[in-house]
Amino acid sequence: MIIVTTDTIPGKTIAETKGLASASIVQSRNIGKDILSGLKSIVGGELASYTEMIEDSKRDVIRKLENQAKEMGGNAIIGFRFSYASGQTISELIGYGTVVVVQ
Numbered sequence: 001m002i003i004v005t006t007d008t009i010p011g012k013t014i015a016e017t018k019g020l021a022s023a024s025i026v027q028s029r030n031i032g033k034d035i036l037s038g039l040k041s042i043v044g045g046e047l048a049s050y051t052e053m054i055e056d057s058k059r060d061v062i063r064k065l066e067n068q069a070k071e072m073g074g075n076a077i078i079g080f081r082f083s084y085a086s087g088q089t090i091s092e093l094i095g096y097g098t099v100v101v102v103q
Contacts, residue, residue: 008078015102018069018074076100
């Protein structure tokens with residue numbers, strides 16, 4: 001599955017547009033991680049546990065989008081984007097793009 005942020009794929013021709021695909025992951029944050037991250041934020045530096053959570057979420061969203069695109073009969077997703085939102089105890093990662101058939 002080809003997934004790009006652009007509206008075209010160099011060297012490929014878009015033969016058919018199948019439509020919009022979107023997928024999301026909503027996760028609750030761990031109170032233990034919050035406490036340790038709060039302490040870490042005082043001295044600065046990367047909050048590795050949250051970085052790992054976001055990276056895992058990105059992989060899950062992309063996997064879901066790939067499955068949806070296949071079910072729609074596509075072999076590529078163009079115009080792919082992530083959108084991220086967080087609250088006090090949860091975070092949500094949404095991925096979306098246009099499913100197409102390329103040749």
